[in-house]
Amino acid sequence: MNASLKFAIASLYAAACLSAMAGSPRIEFRHPAVPVLSRLTHSPALRMTAIADGNATILKGMTLDFGKSTDPTDIRSIGLYVSADSTSFDRAHCIASATTDGQAKVKLALNAPLSADTTYMWLGVTLRDSIDLTHRISLKCTRIDTDRGTLRFRSYTSPLLRTGVALHTAGRDGVASCRIPGIATAPDGTLLAIYDARYDSSRDLQGNIDIALQRSLDGGSTWTPMQPVLDMGTWGGLAEKHNGVSDACILVDRNTGRIFVAGLWMHGMLDADGKWIEGLDSTSDYWIHQWKGRGSQPGTDIRSTCQFLITHSDDGGVTWSFPDNITAHTKRPEWWLFAPAPGQGITLSDGTLVFPTQGRDSKGIPFSNITYSTDHGRTWTTGNPAYDDVTECNAAELSDGSIMLNMRDNRNRGHLSPNGRRVCTTTDLGRTWTEHPTSRKVLTEPTCMASLYRHEYIAPDSSKASVLLFANPVHHKLRRNLTLRASLDDGATWPEANSIMFDETRGMGYSSITAINPGAIGILYESGLADMVFVRIELNEILKQK
Structure with a gap:
C-alpha cells in the first residue's frame, strides 16, 4: 500500500x-x-x-x-x-x-x-x-x-x-510573485534554486522579470537571500518591464563543476502583426507573450525574436558571468521561437551537456527538443523537434545511454482520456526520435510543466543503483495533487506503490527535482501555500526499502 x-x-x-x-x-x-x-x-x-x-x-x-x-x-x-x-x-x-x-x-x-x-x-x-x-x-x-x-x-x-520551507510568498523581498522553479546540486552539495522573480505581477513575459537564485548549504533547511543571476536591466534604453527574462533552466557540468543557467530574454514587444513597436516606455500598457499570437517571430534579430541567454558560475553560484547570447548559433531562422525548457539540464555519462528546450516552428506550432554541448558549454547544437504541439519538457539519460524527453502535451488539455505525458527517446542527440511505449498512456497531466530526474543511490546490497523520478500534478484538469513517482525500469512502468502525493493544494504546479544526498531528494515547486516551496523526501520512503 x-x-x-x-x-x-x-x-x-x-x-x-x-x-x-x-x-x-x-x-x-x-x-x-x-x-x-x-x-x-x-x-x-x-x-x-x-x-x-x-x-x-x-x-x-x-x-x-x-x-x-x-x-x-x-x-x-x-x-x-x-x-x-x-x-x-x-x-x-x-x-x-x-x-x-x-x-x-x-x-x-x-x-x-x-x-x-x-x-x-x-x-x-x-x-x-x-x-x-x-x-x-x-x-x-x-x-x-x-x-x-x-x-x-x-x-x-x-x-x-512532512516539513518544508516556503522560499517565497507573494510580496516578499519586493517581488510580487515567483514562478517557474529549477533546482540543481553543485559538486560540493550546495543546492541551487532558481526561479522567475516577477516584480510587478504574476503575469508571464513580457514584464519586469529577472531570473533569481537562492542557495542552501545545509540540505535545504536554510537559504541565502534572493540574488538576480539573469537581469537585462534597461538594455537598449527600454524600461525593465520591456527587458524581462524568464523560463530558466539550470545545468551543472559534473566534470568541470561549472554551473549554467539559461533563460529567455524578451526585448521590447511585437504588435499583432509581428512588427517591432517603437516608442515603448515605462507607461506603456500593451502586453504580448512569446507563445501568444506573433509575440516572437522568425529570424534571430533582437527586434524580431526572443533571445536564448546562458550565464555561468565557477564558484558554486556565488557570482555569475555576463550572459552569452546563443540565439544566432542555435535557433533555426524559420522558427518563430527557440527557448530553454524550465527546470534542470543534465550531464550525460560521456560528459555531454544537455538542456531541454522548446520553441515554435515555421508555422508557429510548439515543439520540444534538446540542445547539447560536447565541449563543456563553449558551443551548443540544437536537435530536431521530438514532437509537435508539445512545450515544456525534461530530459533524463536511461541505462542504455539513450535520452528520454518527457513533454507537456497540449492535446491533454482538459481531457480525461486519452491523457498522458508525451514521451520520446533519442540515441543520436536529437537528430531522430522514437516515441516511447508509454507516451500519452500513463502519467496523467493537466497540461502543465513536470520534472523528470535520474537519481543515483546505494542499493541495500551496497551496489550502485539508479531510479527514474517524476513529479507533476496528478489530475486531468486541475493543477493539484502534486505527486512524486518512481520507476525502476527506465520509465517502462510507474507503480502506484512507488508514489507519494506530497501536496494536494491547487497551485501553479511546476516542479523540479534534485539530489540532496544518495538517500534523499529535494523538490522545489509551486504550491497553493506559497509561490515557491522546498521539501525533502527520503528515497526509502518512495522505494519502500528498509
Whole structure:
C-alpha cells in the first residue's frame, strides 16, 4: 500500500471515528496532504468540520497536543481559522492563536459560535525559521469545550506531517510573485534554486522579470537571500518591464563543476502583426507573450525574436558571468521561437551537456527538443523537434545511454482520456526520435510543466543503483495533487506503490527535482501555500526499502 493511500485511509478513519456524543455537534477531523512550512505564518495542518445538531453552540476552548512531533520545539505558535468551505484555508479569519513557549500542549481560549449548519475550521502551525527537514509534525486535538459542556470523541492517531520551507510568498523581498522553479546540486552539495522573480505581477513575459537564485548549504533547511543571476536591466534604453527574462533552466557540468543557467530574454514587444513597436516606455500598457499570437517571430534579430541567454558560475553560484547570447548559433531562422525548457539540464555519462528546450516552428506550432554541448558549454547544437504541439519538457539519460524527453502535451488539455505525458527517446542527440511505449498512456497531466530526474543511490546490497523520478500534478484538469513517482525500469512502468502525493493544494504546479544526498531528494515547486516551496523526501520512503 503506497504512502498516499495510507495517508488517505488514516484521514478517513479519523473522520469516521471522531463523532461527538449524542445530542451535541459532530466534529470531523482531516489532516491534508501538505507539508508544514517554515518561513510561513500558520501552515494548515488540520481541518475540523463541526456539524451542528440544531442547538446553538459556542466553542469555549480547545486543547492541542503535538508531543509526538520529532521535536515539539520546532513549533512556535498555533492559530485557529474559520473558512467558507472545506477546501479553502482563509488566512483573513483567524479567531484564536497561541504561542507554544516550548511546550508540547497548548490550550486555545475561544468564544466562537458554531453556525446553524456546518462550520469549517483549520488549525495552522507556525514553525521556527530553521528546522531539520527530516523532522515531522504531529498535531492532535485532545479536547473541545463548549458552553454546553465538553465534546467527547474517540481517540485517534495523528499522522506525522512532512516539513518544508516556503522560499517565497507573494510580496516578499519586493517581488510580487515567483514562478517557474529549477533546482540543481553543485559538486560540493550546495543546492541551487532558481526561479522567475516577477516584480510587478504574476503575469508571464513580457514584464519586469529577472531570473533569481537562492542557495542552501545545509540540505535545504536554510537559504541565502534572493540574488538576480539573469537581469537585462534597461538594455537598449527600454524600461525593465520591456527587458524581462524568464523560463530558466539550470545545468551543472559534473566534470568541470561549472554551473549554467539559461533563460529567455524578451526585448521590447511585437504588435499583432509581428512588427517591432517603437516608442515603448515605462507607461506603456500593451502586453504580448512569446507563445501568444506573433509575440516572437522568425529570424534571430533582437527586434524580431526572443533571445536564448546562458550565464555561468565557477564558484558554486556565488557570482555569475555576463550572459552569452546563443540565439544566432542555435535557433533555426524559420522558427518563430527557440527557448530553454524550465527546470534542470543534465550531464550525460560521456560528459555531454544537455538542456531541454522548446520553441515554435515555421508555422508557429510548439515543439520540444534538446540542445547539447560536447565541449563543456563553449558551443551548443540544437536537435530536431521530438514532437509537435508539445512545450515544456525534461530530459533524463536511461541505462542504455539513450535520452528520454518527457513533454507537456497540449492535446491533454482538459481531457480525461486519452491523457498522458508525451514521451520520446533519442540515441543520436536529437537528430531522430522514437516515441516511447508509454507516451500519452500513463502519467496523467493537466497540461502543465513536470520534472523528470535520474537519481543515483546505494542499493541495500551496497551496489550502485539508479531510479527514474517524476513529479507533476496528478489530475486531468486541475493543477493539484502534486505527486512524486518512481520507476525502476527506465520509465517502462510507474507503480502506484512507488508514489507519494506530497501536496494536494491547487497551485501553479511546476516542479523540479534534485539530489540532496544518495538517500534523499529535494523538490522545489509551486504550491497553493506559497509561490515557491522546498521539501525533502527520503528515497526509502518512495522505494519502500528498509
